[in-house]
Amino acid sequence: MPSLSARIAWETAAAVRAPPVPALFHTGEALKLSVQSLTKVFLHSHRESTPALRNISFDVKAGEFICLLGPSGCGKSTLLHLIAGLEKADSGRILVDNKEITGSGRDRVVIFQEPALFPWLNVMDNVSFGLDCAGVPKKDQSKKILEYLRLVGLSSFRKAYTHELSGGMKQRVALARALALEPDILLMDEPFAALDAQTRDMLHTEMQEIWQKTGTTILFVTHNVREAFVLGDRVLLLSARPGRLKKEFRCELPRPRHIEDFALVEAVREVLSDLREEVLAANKKDLDHEELAD
Amino acid sequence: MKNWLTRIGFFGLLIILWEVVARLEIWPGYIFPSFTSVLASMWYGFADGSYPLAILISLRRLAVGYGISLLLGITLGLFVGRIPIVQKTVGSVILGLQALPSVCWLPLALLWFGLSEKAIIFVVIMGAVLSISLSTADGIRNTPPLFLQAAKTMGAAGFQLYSRVILPAALPSIVSGMKLGWSFAWRSLMAGELLYYGGMASLGHLLTMGRELNDMAQVISVMLMIVLIGLLVDFLVFAPVEVRIRERWGLHTSR
């Protein structure tokens, strides 16, 4: 058995490594997404500002499964929103298929941290929302919609309204809704955080299957280090706010992976200490900030 | 269920008390008519067809005025809610005009439209349109940004954002505006009809006639009908819609 460190290899951040490009092309696959020196600062009304992301750069190949790890408030959601075109960066560029993005589009679908279902539509109509907007006739949709609802285990709830669903069920509808659009890039913001362990495990397996079947490029934000290594080909570790790329791990354990796999658990242990450092740094920064404010 | 019994019991008692006091004849009948004489007056009114006709005339005016108010109010609200400059200008005018009781528009309306149906319908519109547009604007301004982001990421754009997200999201506000608008429209109509006859025996006109004939029983029976119609529409139309929407939108019902 090869050593663990060979299977999960950590590299320094793409931003630090120079030049960052060649390593990604060894398989000859096309570059899907390129994030180039992205910076985002939020301005508040009281003339203060929060730097959310600073000079972040990375590349993603077509069909790669990337997980983003980082302490709370480091700008992970912001990064996904920028890539989705829902917000504008202060500097830097985002290229999709070598073209700079100008706004939101159905090729990059976000699954938000909160489910964001529409309460005026039932489960089925929520899932078909994107297809409706694209003008796909209802009769051509129903098979696909049922298929994805079945996948998330909610086909018997297709007529239910959102107020009749639990938090985890809502999140699963949101998942089905995004998958039904079959986007090129799927941007998932802690989609499984509200689920019970069994459902989550099941969805981990399903996600790996869907991903292998469809070849979708996935960016998956999570707080759960093990989850990141279950799903990701690569795991990007962001630093405390403002988010920068701190480290990058490559995970080559065979799929389908499971969150309780021995090899995975062992490998992740090493990574945890890195993350702990970051969380501590984040908290310390906050404390310093408070002292300054006092 | 128990609530209903309490209510019915209370009204029953009130009516008995009313009847007893009237039978004591402390005041003459044209000042304090008995409940039974009010009922009789209502009976005659329905029997000779004057009440149904009056109700029809008033409701027709209301339907036209309220319908136009809905169209105008929701459209106006859409612009006020979405476009900041319209909000600052037109929005503040609407807010200001709300301080004016709508019947004060009657003299102006009579000068503009002459002695015609248009004048009274104009008053009804001025009564309802402001609150409808304000609530609509409010609901639209408060569309959760997350809904818009979700719609955009799923490819909705332009007009679709309005028809599929912004308007539905504002529906609870729009409906409460419609309800408010309805009661304002009803009040404005009655005030208008009291002041202006217009050659039609409307509900408001029946009230005036009752006064002129010293027929207090008729005055009270017409008043009762006005109350009942207002309540009935609220009970049959707005209350069920509102309850359903609040439930579906996950807002808490306070009933």
Ligand SMILES: Nc1ncnc2c1ncn2[C@@H]1O[C@H](COP(=O)(O)OP(=O)(O)OP(=O)(O)O)[C@@H](O)[C@H]1O
């Ligand atoms: N709309 C906004 N206006 C102002 N500041 C914002 C806004 N959105 C995010 N921020 C700030 O930007 C920083 C990053 O936020 P973001 O939501 O991206 O963090 P996150 O990494 O997703 O955190 P979590 O893991 O807790 O979800 C935070 O400090 C937050 O306060």
Ligand SMILES: [Mg+2]
């Ligand atoms: Mg987040």
